[in-house]
Amino acid sequence: MLRSALGLTGAHQGRRAGGPQGILFFAGPTGVGKTELAKSLAEVLFGAEDAYIRFDMSEFSAEHSEARLIGAPPGYIGHAAGGELTNAVRERPFSVLLFDEIEKAHPRILDKFLQILDDGRLTDGGGNTVYFSESLIIFTSNIGSSEAIAHHFTHVLQRPELLSRIGDNIVVFESISPEVGAQLAERYLDAVIETVRLRRGVRLTLATPARVVIAGAALEQLEFGGRGIASVIENALVNPLSRVLADVGDARDIRVVDGVPSPQGWVLRIER
Numbered sequence: 001m002l003r004s005a006l007g008l009t010g011a012h013q014g015r016r017a018g019g020p021q022g023i024l025f026f027a028g029p030t031g032v033g034k035t036e037l038a039k040s041l042a043e044v045l046f047g048a049e050d051a052y053i054r055f056d057m058s059e060f061s062a063e064h065s066e067a068r069l070i071g072a073p074p075g076y077i078g079h080a081a082g083g084e085l086t087n088a089v090r091e092r093p094f095s096v097l098l099f100d101e102i103e104k105a106h107p108r109i110l111d112k113f114l115q116i117l118d119d120g121r122l123t124d125g126g127g128n129t130v131y132f133s134e135s136l137i138i139f140t141s142n143i144g145s146s147e148a149i150a151h152h153f154t155h156v157l158q159r160p161e162l163l164s165r166i167g168d169n170i171v172v173f174e175s176i177s178p179e180v181g182a183q184l185a186e187r188y189l190d191a192v193i194e195t196v197r198l199r200r201g202v203r204l205t206l207a208t209p210a211r212v213v214i215a216g217a218a219l220e221q222l223e224f225g226g227r228g229i230a231s232v233i234e235n236a237l238v239n240p241l242s243r244v245l246a247d248v249g250d251a252r253d254i255r256v257v258d259g260v261p262s263p264q265g266w267v268l269r270i271e272r
Contacts, residue, residue, distance in 0.1 A: 019116075019117055019118060019119065019120040019132075019133070020116065020117065020120050020132045020133060020134075020135045020136060020137045021045075021133070021134060021135060021136050022136045022137070022169075023117060023136075023137050023138075023139075023165065023166055023167075023169050024136070024137070024138045024139070024169050024171060025102075025138075025139045025140075025141070025149070025166050025169055025170040025171065026038070026138060026139070026140045026141075026171050026173060027140070027141045027142075027143050027144065027145070027146070027149055027170060027171070027172045027173065028142070028144060028172055028173030028174065028175075029142060029144060029173070029175050029225060030142055030224065030225055030227065031176070031224050031225015031226045031227040031228060032173040032174070032175060032176055032225050032226070033173065033225075033226060034140045034173060035054070035098065035100070035140070036226070038052060038054075038096055038098045038138050038140075039052050039096075041096055041136065041138075042095065042096040042136075045096065045136060046094050046095065046096070051092065051094060051095045051096060052095060052096045052098065053088045053089075053092065053095050053096070053097050053098065054098040054100055055069075055084070055085065055097070055098065055099050055100065056100050056101065057099050057100055057101050057102050057103075057104050057105040057109070058100075058101050058104040060104075060105045060106060060109050061104050061105065061106055062106060063106050063108050065106060065109065066106070066108055066109055066112070067083070067125060068083065068084060069083050069084055069085045069086075069109060069112070070083035070085060070086050070112065070122065070123075070124045070125055071083035071086055071087075071124045071125030071126060072125045073125045073126075074125075074126065074127075076125075079125060079126065082124060082125070082126065083124050083125060085097075085122075086122060086124040086125075086128075086130045089130050089131070089132055089135060090130050093131065093132075093133075093134040093135060094134045094135070095134075095135055095136075096135070096136045096138060097132075097135050097136070097137050097138065098138045098140065099113075099137070099138070099139050099140070100140050101140060101141060101142060102139040102140065102141055103141050103143060103152055103153075103156075103157065107157060107158070107159060110157065110159050110162055111159075113162060113165075114161060114162060114165065116132050116137070117137070117162075117165040117166075118165065120132045120133040121133075139166070144172070145172060146170050146172060149163070149170060150163060175225070176222060176225050176226065178219060178222065181218070181219050181222045181229060182215060182219065184226055184229050185214075185215040185218045185219065185229050185233065186211075186215065188218075188229065188230055188233045189206060189211060189214065189215065189233060189237070192204070192233065192237055192238060192241070193205075193206065196241070196245070200245060201252065202245065202252055202253070202254055203252060203253050203254070204241075204254050204255075204256070205253075205254070205255040205256070206255075206256050207255060207256060207257045207258065209257065209258045210256045210257060210258050210259050210268070210269075213258065213259055213260070214232070214233060214236045214237055214259055217232050217236055217261070218232040218233055218236070220232075235265065235266060236259055236261070236266040237256070237259065237266070237268070239265060239266070240259070240265065240266050240267060240268045241256070241268065244268060244270055248272060253272060254270060254271075254272045255270065255271040255272065256268050256269070256270060257269040257270065257271055
């Protein structure tokens, strides 16, 4: 990224390369922050978190899905609609393009990325050229190490040339530790408090026992990473709190004393 910002991309070729602004490959287990980092990069680079376009590559595992990505050729059904990728880049060239779980894409789809990474352009189904020279491209994978990635692309997908375009821009994420998980749980709980204040005008307080029991339950889902923690907090706090807020009318102060799981969902003990 620093090389791109300084205008040194392609310096070894003695010219300004036409490839994308940068290429990154995020690897690691689910829920460790790969997508969140991509969103943060979009905000830093392009001034807005929504300058970010995600493609779930598990949806492009069939050979015919190429048409969905770049558009069907003339005479075929859907030609006028164009492709999801080419349309998106044409409309918002200054974007982070996230290709999630890239290893699940059909090899024919992977071949398209060779042209994008080399030349920064791609011809859509209608014969029009779309340029990626202002985009940052990020691939993600649940494969857990650089060696495993190299093996998968070289021997399983038989696309070592794609890996060579990525180079040493592979970032391997570690699993979330209990200490980091506890920090995430506290962050999500504080985010609920702030959201209730901003959207409902209610001052929400979580007593220590409530924080302890909800955060403890969230950490039991640590194997699912940040998503697992967020899911527990949604079920244990946000859902029952929504029912409470619907019943309290114009109350402006709510204190959650404790929370307990039940077969029907979490039950909060409230003071107001």
